[in-house]
Amino acid sequence: MKMRQQVLAFFKQEKAKAISAETLIEGLALKGNALKEVWEVLQELEDEAALCKSEEGKYGLPERLGFVVGRLTLTAKGFGFVIPDLPPDGVKEEDVYIATDNLASGMHNDRVVVRLGRGGTAGGRSREGEIVRIVERANSRIVGTFEANARLGFVTPDDKRIGQDIFITQSNVGDMKTGAKVVVEITSWPQARRSAEGVIVEFLGQKGEAGVEVLSIIKQHGLPVDFPEEVLNAAKRVPLTIKEDELTQRKDLRHLPVVTIDGEDAKDLDDAVYVEPLANGNHLLGVYIADVSYYIKENSVLDVEGRNRATSVYLADRVVPMLPTRLSNGICSLNANEDRLILGAHMEIDAHGQVVKHELFPGVIRVCRRLSYTIVKKILVDKDAALAEEYKELVPHMENMATLCAILRKRRMKRGAIDFDFPELKIKLDEQGVPVAVTKRERTLAESIVEEFMLIANETVAEHMNKLKVPFVYRVHEEPDEDKMIRLNNMLHNFGHTIPNIAEIKPMALQKVLQGLIGRPEERMLSTVMLRSLKQARYEAANLGHFGLAAEFYTHFTSPIRRYPDLIVHRLLRESWQSGGISEKRKEQLTAELPPLVQHCSQRERAAAEAERDTVDLKAAEYMARFVGETMPGFVSGVTSFGMFVELEIGIEGMVRLATMDDDYYQYIEDQFCLIGQRTKNVYRLGDAVKVKVYRVSVDDRQIDFLLLKEGHTSRGKAFAPSKKGQGRGRAKLDRGRDKKRSDKLGKAKIEGAAPQLLDLTAPAAKAESGKKHHKKRRRGPKKAKKTKE
Numbered sequence: 013m014k015m016r017q018q019v020l021a022f023f024k025q026e027k028a029k030a031i032s033a034e035t036l037i038e039g040l041a042l043k044g045n046a047l048k049e050v051w052e053v054l055q056e057l058e059d060e061a062a063l064c065k066s067e068e069g070k071y072g073l074p075e076r077l078g079f080v081v082g083r084l085t086l087t088a089k090g091f092g093f094v095i096p097d098l099p100p101d102g103v104k105e106e107d108v109y110i111a112t113d114n115l116a117s118g119m120h121n122d123r124v125v126v127r128l129g130r131g132g133t134a135g136g137r138s139r140e141g142e143i144v145r146i147v148e149r150a151n152s153r154i155v156g157t158f159e160a161n162a163r164l165g166f167v168t169p170d171d172k173r174i175g176q177d178i179f180i181t182q183s184n185v186g187d188m189k190t191g192a193k194v195v196v197e198i199t200s201w202p203q204a205r206r207s208a209e210g211v212i213v214e215f216l217g218q219k220g221e222a223g224v225e226v227l228s229i230i231k232q233h234g235l236p237v238d239f240p241e242e243v244l245n246a247a248k249r250v251p252l253t254i255k256e257d258e259l260t261q262r263k264d265l266r267h268l269p270v271v272t273i274d275g276e277d278a279k280d281l282d283d284a285v286y287v288e289p290l291a292n293g294n295h296l297l298g299v300y301i302a303d304v305s306y307y308i309k310e311n312s313v314l315d316v317e318g319r320n321r322a323t324s325v326y327l328a329d330r331v332v333p334m335l336p337t338r339l340s341n342g343i344c345s346l347n348a349n350e351d352r353l354i355l356g357a358h359m360e361i362d363a364h365g366q367v368v369k370h371e372l373f374p375g376v377i378r379v380c381r382r383l384s385y386t387i388v389k390k391i392l393v394d395k396d397a398a399l400a401e402e403y404k405e406l407v408p409h410m411e412n413m414a415t416l417c418a419i420l421r422k423r424r425m426k427r428g429a430i431d432f433d434f435p436e437l438k439i440k441l442d443e444q445g446v447p448v449a450v451t452k453r454e455r456t457l458a459e460s461i462v463e464e465f466m467l468i469a470n471e472t473v474a475e476h477m478n479k480l481k482v483p484f485v486y487r488v489h490e491e492p493d494e495d496k497m498i499r500l501n502n503m504l505h506n507f508g509h510t511i512p513n514i515a516e517i518k519p520m521a522l523q524k525v526l527q528g529l530i531g532r533p534e535e536r537m538l539s540t541v542m543l544r545s546l547k548q549a550r551y552e553a554a555n556l557g558h559f560g561l562a563a564e565f566y567t568h569f570t571s572p573i574r575r576y577p578d579l580i581v582h583r584l585l586r587e588s589w590q591s592g593g594i595s596e597k598r599k600e601q602l603t604a605e606l607p608p609l610v611q612h613c614s615q616r617e618r619a620a621a622e623a624e625r626d627t628v629d630l631k632a633a634e635y636m637a638r639f640v641g642e643t644m645p646g647f648v649s650g651v652t653s654f655g656m657f658v659e660l661e662i663g664i665e666g667m668v669r670l671a672t673m674d675d676d677y678y679q680y681i682e683d684q685f686c687l688i689g690q691r692t693k694n695v696y697r698l699g700d701a702v703k704v705k706v707y708r709v710s711v712d713d714r715q716i717d718f719l720l721l722k723e724g725h726t727s728r729g730k731a732f733a734p735s736k737k738g739q740g741r742g743r744a745k746l747d748r749g750r751d752k753k754r755s756d757k758l759g760k761a762k763i764e765g766a767a768p769q770l771l772d773l774t775a776p777a778a779k780a781e782s783g784k785k786h787h788k789k790r791r792r793g794p795k796k797a798k799k800t801k802e
Contacts, residue, residue, distance in 0.1 A: 015046070015053050023063065023073050030072035061125050061147045078128050080108050080141060083150075086120040088172040094126050094141065098611075106139055106493070114142035117202045120173040121150035151198065154178055155232040157219060158192040158212070160185060167196050167210070170232050176202065178210045188212065191219040193228050222444050225711070226329055226627050233623040235325055235332050239317065246313040247336035252343050254351055254376070263356065263375040269409055270300060272346055273383045273462050280324070280333070280340040281347060282573040284354070284379050285465050287412040294362050295416045299469040300377050302344045303353040304572035305582040308335070319609070322616035324574035328627035329445045333574070340573045348382040355582055357469045357569075361416065365423025370472050372585060381406060388458035413461045420464040428520025428562040430546075432539055437663045439631045447635035452663045466570045467561070474565035477584065478555055482594045483602035485580050485610055487566045488556040489549040492517060496545040503541060506683045507534050519562045533699020534685070536659075537650050548618075551577050551610035553603075577613050580606075629714040632664050636716050637709040645724060648700045651687060653680040656696060658704050658718055666716030668704060673720055694725075701726035 022039055023031075031039075033054060042050055054071060057063040061081040064074045074081050086092040090112045096105040108126050110118070118124050126141035154174060156167040165180040165188065178196050188194070195214035202208045216231065217224035230237060239247075265286075272284045286298035308314050318334050325332040333340050346352050354377050360369040381403070390396040391407060392414050400407055425431070440449040470487070477484045497514045504510055509528055511521050522542060529535040546560065551568075558566040569585075572578040584602075588594060594602070650657035655669040670678060676689035678696075686697035696702070703724030708717040 015049050016057070019050065019053050019057065020062065023071070028072075029076045030066040030068070030070035032070050036071070059147075061123075061145070064125065074125065079144070080105065080126045080128060080139075081147065082108070082124065082126070084110065084115075084118045084120065084122045084124050084143070086115075086118075086173040086175055088175070090175055091115075092118070092120070094124060094143075108139045108141045110141060110143060116143040116146070118143045118146060119149070119151050119202070119208075120171065120175070122146055123148040123150070146201075149198075149201065153213070153231075153234075154196050154198065154210070155216075155228050156194065156196065158188050158194050159190045160188065167194060167212075170228055176207050178208050180210060180212060184211045188215070189218070193217055193219055193224050195231055222446075223329070225630055226327060226445070229623055229626045229630065230327070230332065233619045233626075235619070235623055236321055237332070239336050242313055243317045244336055247338045250307050250314075250339060250343060254353060258353070259351075259376055261374070262353070263373050265298070265300070265356070265375050266351065266378040268298070268377070269380045269406060270298070270377050271381050271383050271406065271409070272348070272379055273385065273388055273458060276384045276386065279337075279345065280573045281345045281379075281382070282571050283462070283466065284346045284377060285413070285462070287409060287416050289412055290360065294360050294368065295412070295419070297359045297361055297416060297465060297468070298356060299359075299465055299570070300346070300354040300356045300375065301469075301570050301578075301582075302346055302573055303355050303374065303582070304335070304339070304344050304579055305355075305586055306353050306374075307339060307344060308579065310583060314339075318576055318579065319612075322576045322613045323620050325620040325623055327624055328439060328631045329441050334576065335573060344573055346377070346379050348379045351376055351378050355585060357472055359468065359472055361419065361468070363419065365419045365468075367468065367472055370476065372473065372476060372589075374586070374589070383410075383458075385456060385458035388461070389456040393457055413465075414457060417457070417461045417464045420468055421460065424464070424467070424561070425523070428518055428523055430519050430523050430560045430562075431526065432543055434536070434539065437628075437632070439628065439635065441631065447631045450632070450635055450662045450664060470567050470569050471563055471565055473569040473581065473585070474555070474563075474567035477567070477581075477588070478565050480588055480593065482584065482588060483553060483599055483606055484555075484584055485567060485577050485606060486552050486555045487549060487558060487568050487577075488552040488554075489558040489560045489566075490547050490556055491559050492546045500542060500545045504538065506685070507532075507538065509538070519559055533648075533697070537685070537698060550614040551617075553606040553610055575613075577610060580609070626714065630711065633709050633711045633714045633716060636664060636666070636706060637711060639706045640709055641706065643703055643705050643721060645701065645703055646718075648696055648698055648702060651680070651685045651696065651698060653682075656687065656720075658702060658720075660704075664716065666704070666706070666718045668702075668718045668720045672707070672717075675722065696720075696725070 018040060019036065022036060026039075033051070036054075037047065037050060040046075040050070054063065058065060058071070061074060063071045064077050064079050065071060066077055080094060080096050082094040082096040084092055084094050092110045092115065094108040094110060096108070108128065110126065124143045124147060125145040127144045129140040129142065151174065154167070154169050154171075156169040156178065158165055158167050158180070164182050165185045166177040167180060168177050178198065180196070193216040194212045195216065196210040197213045198208055198210045200206075200209040214231070216227050219225075227237075268286050270284045270286045272281045274281055282302045282304075284300045286296075286300070288296040288298075290296055308318060314335065321332075321334045324334045324340070335344070343352075346354070354375050356373050356375045356377075358371045358373075359367045362368050383403075383406075387399060387403070388410060390399050391403060392410055403410075436453040436455070438451050438453045439447050440451070442448050474484075474486060494514060494517075497511065497517055501511045501514060504525060509525050511517065511525060513521070525542070526539060529538055549558070549560065555565060557564050567581055568575055568578045569581050570578065572582050584594075587598075644660050646658040646660040648656050649659040649665060653670075655667055655671075655673075657665055658668055659665045670680075670687070673687075676692045676694060678687040678689050678694075680687055684697065686695055688695050701724065703721040704718035705721060706716070707719040709715070710717075
């Protein structure tokens with residue numbers, strides 16, 4: 013490790029673009045065994061693309077030799093973009109456009125080396141390149157649908173971005189039938205005009221069978237299904253009772269009326285709260301988080317499995333937990349009337365929402381009552397007398413919580429935290445996983461209470477550890493790119509909104525725009541575009557702040573049952589308490605280990621979010637399939653050059669394609685986001701009430717198409733008139749102290765990922781038909797496509 017650091021440091025200090033190995037050896041004055049070691053290190057760094065070789069055989073840093081190393085993201089149209097690796101200084105480079113002809117054998121999500129081209133591309137991209145080397149393959153296994161012919165078989169990947177079929181030799185086909193959902197292991201990667209080849213390693217079921225499509229999504233995103241036997245055995249050895257001597261070493265809070273507040277169907281309860289007004293006018297807030305780190309020791313069998321999974325995944329019909337349910341739903345879950353170990357945060361908060369004192373500690377609690385969001389809402393908002401009587405001993409505590417919630421939210425909004433509003437749907441499934449009902453989910457005061465309490469606890473812990481100057485895991489959200497803000501501002505101008513001082517953008521400026529959009533027909537579309545103009549939040553070993561929350565310090569402390577970064581945070585807290593600090597040797601170890609670990613957690617988090625979104629889209633399409641041919645009311649939620657998005661009253665969104673609007677030739681007026689008929693002068697714009705017929709539903713592609721009916725169209729006229737404030741809106745946050753369980757959400761949107769079925773209208777690809785149906789094609793390579801990014 014020391015030699016590796018010396019070599020990299022030498023290259024960073026060297027002014028020349030590339031140097032020979034001999035120059036390196038001379039510069040480091042290496043002798044004896046070090047000579048052999050340096051050659052091994054050079055080979056290792058070249059294999060990882062930390063160093064690249066020039067045509068003369070000299071070594072250099074990739075950026076100095078005109079190369080970019082990063083992750084390849086392909087589009088369904090066949091072209092792609094390379095997202096550069098994040099450099100140590102945290103300053104992210106812009107993406108590199110890769111034309112179809114320059115992909116070499118690169119596949120979606122491969123880590124690649126790109127040689128930069130000369131400059132500009134269509135669509136305003138400033139960097140273009142070609143792939144010269146595949147560093148790491150990402151798709152060793154692919155999920156898809158099998159199809160056989162007379163000579164051989166092939167598998168069409170479920171992920172359209174992979175872009176080409178996988179050929180299966182006759183010897184591996186066996187008695188496999190067309191329509192089988194399978195997992196294929198790649199045996200030969202694509203080369204030039206030769207497609208990839210593979211063998212079938214797992215049969216998931218026949219297409220259309222119950223549960224097969226969700227299982228395919230799970231496999232597609234590399235999510236685990238079952239726990240290995242050794243992990244389950246390790247979980248069985250965890251005691252379900254607490255040793256008496258452990259209780260004596262902790263702050264005993266079992267006398268406090270501590271409560272949990274969750275959804276009715278939640279089983280892994282990882283946070284509990286308590287609020288007490290103080291004599292000086294301040295409030296004491298207690299946030300108590302399940303002490304998972306006590307049970308999951310570092311590098312144990314349970315820890316390795318949790319680290320690999322990195323997160324629990326809440327799909328439409330099931331939960332894929334990070335830890336075995338004996339732990340996540342048992343001894344680590346803060347179940348009512350049971351003694352439970354916790355890591356606690358006591359915060360004294362003044363009338364302005366400032367934490368004036370705090371204490372972090374190991375403790376033990378006994379939750380007195382399990383509350384649900386519904387119960388809290390009915391008592392505090394609906395003033396339900398019967399429930400208030402049933403929970404009369406807790407009503408004053410709930411009222412204290414509501415008071416403190418308002419104080420904390422006011423402080424957060426005052427400093428400029430960004431707050432997005434998007435519809436959220438709950439899809440109810442029967443025992444066979446068939447969707448039977450869709451309802452809109454409303455965000456209430458109860459959710460706000462928990463959210464504000466978790467946010468302030470996360471900030472307090474992050475600031476506490478930052479002041480200790482020890483290696484730590486932060487949740488970061490960087491400032492947006494200026495060019496994206498310029499494009500966003502240009503769009504906002506068309507609707508009478510503007511962002512001041514883009515060069516020094518502040519979250520407060522974006523929040524003011526969002527407030528001005530509330531109730532207007534363009535609210536959803538512009539909010540979505542704004543969300544997608546921001547960067548994604550991620551885990552990082554350096555404190556880079558959280559732009560969306562307008563927070564200088566932020567971490568994830570509150571969900572160690574289902575987020576591995578939270579478990580790391582707990583361990584680091586415990587370690588600093590026990591030793592009063594962290595030794596220099598341990599600091600060096602953590603400094604080396606944390607960056608790749610948090611990068612892994614961020615990657616698994618994104619995979620989980622995509623899987624969750626895919627299963628909800630799947631169930632929404634399954635639900636709408638029964639209504640093909642039926643007429644439904646809705647409103648225009650988005651307008652593009654290829655058609656309109658229409659949201660139904662139940663909250664599900666579909667597409668009216670321009671090609672089906674055959675009563676006239678419609679022209680897309682970009683600056684007004686409307687369609688105008690040349691002959692009839694009919695105008696369709698954001699917010700217009702319409703009636704549509706459900707025309708076609710593709711469960712495979714998770715797409716819903718509508719036909720527009722002439723009757724039922726109510727135009728808003730030339731000016732955008734505001735709708736009834738708050739009508740048809742749910743709430744969604746940039747980043748939460750505790751993400752709500754997402755098995756029942758459609759359209760969930762955060763910085764981490766935007767709502768499904770919504771088009772990013774800041775991208776040039778909005779002018780192409782992104783929802784076009786993908787027909788099966790057996791081709792030897794991806795089609796050439798225009799240089800636009802979806």
